[in-house]
Amino acid sequence: MKKQHLVSLVCLGIISDVCAATVSRIDVNGNTRMDAESVRILSDVKIGENVNTERTNQIAKKLQESGYFSKINVQMNGNVLKIDIAEAPIVNIVTVEGNDEISTDDIKKEIKIAERSSYDESVIGADVSRILTIYQRKGFFGTKVEPKKISLDDNRVNIVYEITEGHPTYIKSIKFNNNKKFSDRVLRGEILSREHAWWRFMSQFDVYDEDRILYDQQMLRQFYLRNGYVDFQVKNARGTFTPDREYYSVEFDVDEGEKYKIGKLSLDNPFPDVPDDVLHDALKISDGDTYNIDKVDESISALRGAVADYGYAFINVEPVPTKNDDTRTIDLNFKIQKTNRIYLNSINILGNVRTFDSVINLLTPMRAGDPFSLQTIEQGRQKLMRTRYFKDVQMIPTRIADANMMNLDIKVEEQPTGELSGGLGWSNINGFMVDAGITENNFMGRGQTVQLRGSIATYQKQALFSFTEPFLFGRALSAGFDTSYTMYNYKNLRGFGYDRDSLTIAGRLGWQLTDHWSQMLRLSASFDQNYDIQMRKWKNESLYTFGTYLKYYNLDTNFQQNTHTGIVGNLGIAYTGFGGTETFMRYSGDITAMVNFFDERWQIKTSLDFGYIQSIGDNYVSRVYRYFLGGESLRGFDVAGVARVSSNSYSLGGLWKVNGSTQMNFPIFIPDEYQIKGFVFTDYGILGDPDVPKGQENAAYLDRIGSGWRTSVGFGIYWNTPMGPMNFSWGWPLKIDKNDKERRFLLSFETQF
Numbered sequence: 191m192k193k194q195h196l197v198s199l200v201c202l203g204i205i206s207d208v209c210a211a212t213v214s215r216i217d218v219n220g221n222t223r224m225d226a227e228s229v230r231i232l233s234d235v236k237i238g239e240n241v242n243t244e245r246t247n248q249i250a251k252k253l254q255e256s257g258y259f260s261k262i263n264v265q266m267n268g269n270v271l272k273i274d275i276a277e278a279p280i281v282n283i284v285t286v287e288g289n290d291e292i293s294t295d296d297i298k299k300e301i302k303i304a305e306r307s308s309y310d311e312s313v314i315g316a317d318v319s320r321i322l323t324i325y326q327r328k329g330f331f332g333t334k335v336e337p338k339k340i341s342l343d344d345n346r347v348n349i350v351y352e353i354t355e356g357h358p359t360y361i362k363s364i365k366f367n368n369n370k371k372f373s374d375r376v377l378r379g380e381i382l383s384r385e386h387a388w389w390r391f392m393s394q395f396d397v398y399d400e401d402r403i404l405y406d407q408q409m410l411r412q413f414y415l416r417n418g419y420v421d422f423q424v425k426n427a428r429g430t431f432t433p434d435r436e437y438y439s440v441e442f443d444v445d446e447g448e449k450y451k452i453g454k455l456s457l458d459n460p461f462p463d464v465p466d467d468v469l470h471d472a473l474k475i476s477d478g479d480t481y482n483i484d485k486v487d488e489s490i491s492a493l494r495g496a497v498a499d500y501g502y503a504f505i506n507v508e509p510v511p512t513k514n515d516d517t518r519t520i521d522l523n524f525k526i527q528k529t530n531r532i533y534l535n536s537i538n539i540l541g542n543v544r545t546f547d548s549v550i551n552l553l554t555p556m557r558a559g560d561p562f563s564l565q566t567i568e569q570g571r572q573k574l575m576r577t578r579y580f581k582d583v584q585m586i587p588t589r590i591a592d593a594n595m596m597n598l599d600i601k602v603e604e605q606p607t608g609e610l611s612g613g614l615g616w617s618n619i620n621g622f623m624v625d626a627g628i629t630e631n632n633f634m635g636r637g638q639t640v641q642l643r644g645s646i647a648t649y650q651k652q653a654l655f656s657f658t659e660p661f662l663f664g665r666a667l668s669a670g671f672d673t674s675y676t677m678y679n680y681k682n683l684r685g686f687g688y689d690r691d692s693l694t695i696a697g698r699l700g701w702q703l704t705d706h707w708s709q710m711l712r713l714s715a716s717f718d719q720n721y722d723i724q725m726r727k728w729k730n731e732s733l734y735t736f737g738t739y740l741k742y743y744n745l746d747t748n749f750q751q752n753t754h755t756g757i758v759g760n761l762g763i764a765y766t767g768f769g770g771t772e773t774f775m776r777y778s779g780d781i782t783a784m785v786n787f788f789d790e791r792w793q794i795k796t797s798l799d800f801g802y803i804q805s806i807g808d809n810y811v812s813r814v815y816r817y818f819l820g821g822e823s824l825r826g827f828d829v830a831g832v833a834r835v836s837s838n839s840y841s842l843g844g845l846w847k848v849n850g851s852t853q854m855n856f857p858i859f860i861p862d863e864y865q866i867k868g869f870v871f872t873d874y875g876i877l878g879d880p881d882v883p884k885g886q887e888n889a890a891y892l893d894r895i896g897s898g899w900r901t902s903v904g905f906g907i908y909w910n911t912p913m914g915p916m917n918f919s920w921g922w923p924l925k926i927d928k929n930d931k932e933r934r935f936l937l938s939f940e941t942q943f
């Protein structure tokens with residue numbers, strides 16, 4: 191039997207060799223666009239080669255894989271290799287139809303069949319799969335894509351991808367199994383996916399997305415690690431269709447494990463000139479705290495910064511945990527790697543085409559020869575980014591070989607600094623408002639700011655021109671001037687009762703005192719024309735004012751929650767006189783403190799504002815320059831609604847005032863991504879006596895204006911819409927004079943475009 195098989199194989203080999211022929215000529219037929227020589231090259235066969243049946247099949251397969259031909263027939267005719275082909279059509283135009291949820295540009299990025307390429311059904315099939323994938327990622331699992339070929343003359347075709355999107359597959363419910371420490375409601379708030387609701391029309395987070403579910407698992411783990419559950423695991427995460435196949439139900443099977451606290455904290459400090467207490471103070475965690483992975487990471491960064499301030503750059507800090515299951519604690523030892531002190535050799539500025547090097551140098555605090563400090567370098571980067579001259583700023587240090595020196599490259603990517611803007615708004619003080627302006631924040635690349643702006647409102651119109659030089663004489667001195675013309679149409683605005691046209695020209699000079707304190711000097715001249723109901727006449731006024739102002743700013747911003755923590759304060763003193771029509775001293779101050787709590791989502795905000803006008807000699811301070819209370823400064827009361835001559839008349843204003851507010855902002859049932867907050871508040875204020883013209887000290891109306899403290903309480907909603915912030919508040923006076931005017935509801939909004 192074996193001999194018979196061997197004989198058969200030999201015979202087949204002989205037959206194959208007999209069928210083989212030596213190619214003496216290659217004939218190509220059917221080609222119209224491609225020349226015959228190109229087809230011969232693609233076939234990879236040469237004159238003189240022995241070709242059998244197997245070889246002709248290989249040639250046909252190679253030509254097919256090129257994608258240029260729709261039909262191929264290869265055979266030997268004597269010693270002539272005949273290649274008969276039909277060329278594939280050329281793609282003329284590729285279009286997409288029926289898509290609304292995903293842009294045509296985004297879809298075409300996934301399409302590999304190109305115009306002027308050969309028509310290839312395998313490429314088109316792969317295109318369809320990729321299009322379906324991007325739709326499924328947005329939750330449109332019922333999407334259908336049908337490619338259509340439209341034949342044209344000259345063997346050309348148009349390709350049309352017809353898309354039927356259907357509707358997105360929303361998430362009906364999100365559930366968690368085996369969670370005992372945190373409720374489903376809390377855990378749903380920690381992930382990105384959301385249950386479908388009608389008011390989520392501006393978000394895609396309620397559409398089922400498998401990639402987002404994977405990210406949700408990581409977010410859950412980070413949440414539990416922030417709360418001490420170091421053994422937490424997501425055992426399984428799955429999405430299943432509801433019985434009607436209209437929605438998805440998402441379930442997470444979790445294993446929470448036990449809660450751990452911080453046990454013993456220790457440091458391995460290899461630097462004798464870096465005090466241990468400095469490093470311990472830099473830690474963001476303490477013994478007995480609940481284990482928090484974020485606090486551990488913050489401690490590592492803080493240790494690097496603390497050591498870098500002593501000139502030791504590029505250190506590694508490795509936290510070594512020791513888990514104690516019996517006490518449910520984790521001991522942490524922060525091991526700091528030893529390095530030598532490093533100094534800056536040179537600072538090179540790269541990428542700036544428009545902004546002068548001198549401007550960037552003045553904005554950064556480090557200089558060649560300084561000890562290398564990561565904290566100082568990061569401060570410089572943030573300061574450059576805050577200018578908004580640059581889209582991106584990178585600080586790239588490079589170690590010099592065999593030296594304790596470092597070169598620093600400041601690589602910037604500039605962006606347009608000119609702004610052409612307009613806006614619409616409404617408030618109880620100014621009514622409906624339209625404004626427009628043009629601003630250049632980096633004029634001629636010198637860091638200068640030039641602004642031209644105008645606004646028209648129901649009760650106020652203004653035109654403004656402003657110029658600021660941030661580095662006067664090449665020093666850290668800010669100087670500038672402002673020119674404005676403002677028309678106050680307040681005669682018919684409830685309690686104000688005056689009209690005022692004011693032209694103001696002002697110059698200013700400012701400088702930084704410390705990291706948080708700054709000071710400014712301001713000299714201004716105002717030329718006013720006022721009509722006062724109390725005086726019942728028009729009066730021309732000229733005011734020449736010189737003042738100095740201190741500012742304290744120490745805010746940390748949580749950009750994700752759009753909240754702040756810290757203190758902002760202002761203190762000013764100004765003298766008006768120098769031969770003008772008004773002579774008085776003005777003292778002013780305000781302070782605002784904010785603190786966040788409950789995972790940065792709640793906030794307490796309290797503010798206090800005071801002002802005092804000291805008339806000099808027998809000079810009378812006109813009513814238009816006094817203080818008024820009400821409206822946004824004292825909610826629950828009408829604009830200038832405090833201390834009116836009567837409830838239906840105007841307010842006389844006061845020579846001094848004190849007012850403040852305490853407000854608690856908190857999240858409501860709508861997800862944080864919509865930036866809608868609720869708040870409750872209590873406002874308070876007191877307005878001093880008005881100035882009285884000589885001879886009217888005993889005027890009867892002085893007994894009717896009311897005095898003493900006013901207080902109010904209320905609630906409201908703040909919505910930071912994509913077009914601008916909107917503020918709704920309702921206030922109720924608790925302590926009110928009979929002639930004060932109430933206003934329960936306040937609304938203000940502003941939008942930029």
